[in-house]
Amino acid sequence: MSFATIAPIDRASWKIKDAAVLSELRELMALTSAEGALLGQLREVALAVTPQLATAFYDRLMRHANTADYLASTSLDQRHQTIGQWFVEIFGGDYDSEYVAKRLLIGQVHVRIGLPVRYPLAMLDVVMQYGELVARQSPQPDAAVAAFRKLLALDVAIFNQAYEDNQITHIADLVGGERLARLLLTGAA
Helix, strand or coil, X not given: CCHHHCCCXXXXXXXXXXXXXXXXXXXXXXXXXXXXXXXXXXXXXXXXHHHHHHHHHHHHHHHCHHHHHHHCXXXXXXXXXHXXXXXXXXXXXXXXXXXXXXXXXXXXXXXXXXXXXXXHHHCHHHHHXXXXXXXXXXXXXXXXXXXXXXXXHHHHHHHHHHHXXXXXXXXXXXXCCHHHHHHHHHCCC
């Protein structure tokens, strides 16, 4: 039997919303407070690397016509500050409901401007390169790199949640309910 032929049922994961997403993902990823503390010790290093990250990130986006189009009416200086703040917060050490809310907001802004999710996901290698550079400055570089990768994966999951929430909300409005919207997205309805 293939996955496509399995009739979906109501899933517990469908009920997880907003800040509860963080709790679920932290549990799934086994993100520890020790890992958070390890990353938090690298905040100043991350701050020092931020200008190089921002330059590499936006240079690539500006070289691609389809992504440059989204940046045409915005200040690149402001974009540099925004990506820099986001990056430094990965090394903040505190990943609470406020952290999740900020990450969801970033995703919601990308949704609102109509940015296809493929573009921010395609930029992860730039973030990974600079994040690992920062993590390797730790007295425990292997543990810090592993913790950074977990945090980046957490950020990506939260960011994508904004896209999913938007999609589910609009489909649910059209069809009269979230459950039916989810069933439609799975191809089961």
